Amino acid sequence: MTWVNALVQGLLLGGLYALFACGLSLMFGVMRIINLAHGDIAIMGAFLTFQIATRLDVSPFLALVPTLLVMGALGYALQRTILARSLRSGTLIPLLTTFGLSIVIQNGLLQGFSADVHSLGPQAGSIATASLTISSQLSVPYFGLVTMVVAVCLLGGLQTVLQRTAFGREMRATAADPDTAGLVGIPAASVYGKATAIAVATAALAGTFLAIRSTFDPSSGPTQLIFAFEAVVIGGLGSLWGTLGGGIVLGIAQTVGANIDPQFSILAGHLVFLIILASPRGRYLATRSATA
Amino acid sequence: MTSISVGWVIRRSTRASRIACGGALVLVLALFAVPLVMTANVVQQLTSLFIFLILAVMWNALAGYGGLVSVGQQAYIGFGAYGTIFLTQQGIPAYLAVALSTLAAGVLAALLSLLVLRLRGSQFAIGTWVVAEVLGLLVILDQSLGGGTGVSIRNLNTYAPNLRRAYTYWMTLGVTVILLALVFLLLRRRTGAALQAIRDDEDAAASIGVRVRPLKFTLYVLAGLGCGAAGALTLTNSLFVQPQSIFGVQYSAYMIFMVLVGGLGTFEGPIIGAVVFFVIQNQFADQGAWYLIGLGLVAAGFALFLPRGLWSLASDRLNVQFLPVGYRLVSPELPSRRRTKK
Secondary structure (H helix, E strand, O other), X not given: OHHHHHHHXXXXXXXXXXXXXXXXXXXXXXXXXXXXOHHHHHHHHHHHHHHHHHHHOOOHHHHHHHHHHHHXXXXXXXXXXXXXXXXXXXXXXXXXXXXXXXHXXXXXXXXXXXXXXXXXXXXXXXXXXXXXXXXXXXXXXXXHHHHHHHHHHXXXXXXXXXXXXXXXXXXXXXHHOHHHHHHOOOOHHHHHHHHHHHHHHHHHHHHHHHHHHXXXXXXXXXXXXXXXXXXXXXXXXXXXXXXXXXXXXXXXXXXXXXXXOHHHHHHHHHHHHHHHHHOHHHXXXXXXXXXX | OHHHHOOOEEEOOXXXXXXXXXXXXXXXXXXXXXHHHOOHHHHHHHXXXXXXXXHHHHHHHHHHHHXXXXXXXXXXXXXXXXXXXXXXXXXXXXXXXXXXXHHHHHHHHHHHHHHHOOOOHHHHXXXXXXXXXXXXXXHHHOHHHOHHHOEEOOOOXXXXXXXXXXXXXXXXXXXXXXHHXXXXXXXXXXXXXXXXXXXXXXXXXXXOOOOHHHHHHHHHHXXXXXHHHHHHHHXXXXXXXXXXXXXXXXXXXXXXXXXXXXXXXXXXXXXXXXXXXXXXXXXXXXXXXXXXXXXXXXXXXXXXXXXXXXXXXXXXXXXXXXXXXXXXXXOOOOOOOOOOOO
């Protein structure tokens, strides 16, 4: 029964990883870059929600609204200033720039908020801790369910926007060929800016959910970036539903690993990622061209 | 047609480069004498400078020539250090263990290249990072290697402290010179032109017959070897190692900083970058988070505004190259006006 429990917990943990991976996948799909500051941006969002929630003494879910708006605007500004400039000079420079940004954000948070570990769990109230008891050994945490539902809605919503709306069409066109898209009147800069805004806002959402679920501190970012990246690659780059699947595979690998020995948790996730990469399919997963 | 080709000469070296090469030789010889005349502190500081130099040159070989931005070279730094610990625990003399674990790091890189060289660009960056994390976690699980708390190297205290520092210094300097020479030869020979073509455009290079995969493999193994040596030498310099720090991603931050500041994809750049970083670290490392914020800002600033680094300022203005890895077209009629068009 503990194995069933591990599977269920892993499935729900996968929802959180899918949330983290969503923005990473979107940015890679549209701009072909992986934002190495993604995890730190998520933690920055968590700190913002934390500040709003504790200063105004409101629920983190309410504090999330201004956080998403602020982070979205920040994402747009980030793209229009730094990333746009770095994108002009090939693929190497955006990578190095976002790595520099990651160090700046991480240490900025450390300077501003110290290395203390925080959690939004107490602020969120009973939903963070309560769970649906199915049997003595199997209980489903409500917040895990909430995370999964939000992840499914977010990924599904983005997929629908990409496939059904005019804005989604513009994004797909820009992803396929920014210059040609420009010729038919789609300004790549604006599309990139909006995509980054969405990506940064979803990162902040994921960071806040992590903060409610467990704890966070200024140095939590890189780990979340790695998990998000693993979820994206396991699921196949550029496919949003694949990202959800990848998150779930990673989550289950970690909880099953932890069920064997708590020390194996993260290691098991990494190993599953490397095994999938080493498998004959891995080549296609990693190099498959994105369609998002 | 003939009137153009007459009189133009292809040269590999210039007077500046011959002087610089001679100067470098004298400098290396002088550096070998340092432990005989300088204090222990200077020797130890210079050892850490050489280790930075190795790291910068290796990272530049990967990213500057292979286009392989690795955020996971700390895998080999850690492996080199812990390999040395493991071998000394088996009773092998410390400095022999350093050499053996360096070679082992090269073998590990050859094996892992099968996996990570499947990835390109940003995927390679995070893929290598995951590998480093896995190695770090495996070391933490192994109690005989000290687990998460760290471990000291044992049989180095048979040497007197000053002698130990001197041996470590000479070994580090020797490894640095060997690795620099290897990179220099790789760049000066036929492979150099191929590597620079890959640096500029991998697909275009492949289309004109550059064999991209074996060259990338060579670079990756060389960088694994070099970083393994750097890790093992870091251990003999500091005598203590802890998985969180030796497998830490801050090493990648340092390497990226040094190479970007000095000049990505140039031979001289990382050498300048390592010296700059060494000075900055000695001045500001006690500033904690602000120091790292500064490093990140400077690295990002260089990436955005001066991607070819400090060295490009000097080499573009003066049109000199101290270490001749390329070819120059020289007109005898205009000896003083040798500006190449960009």
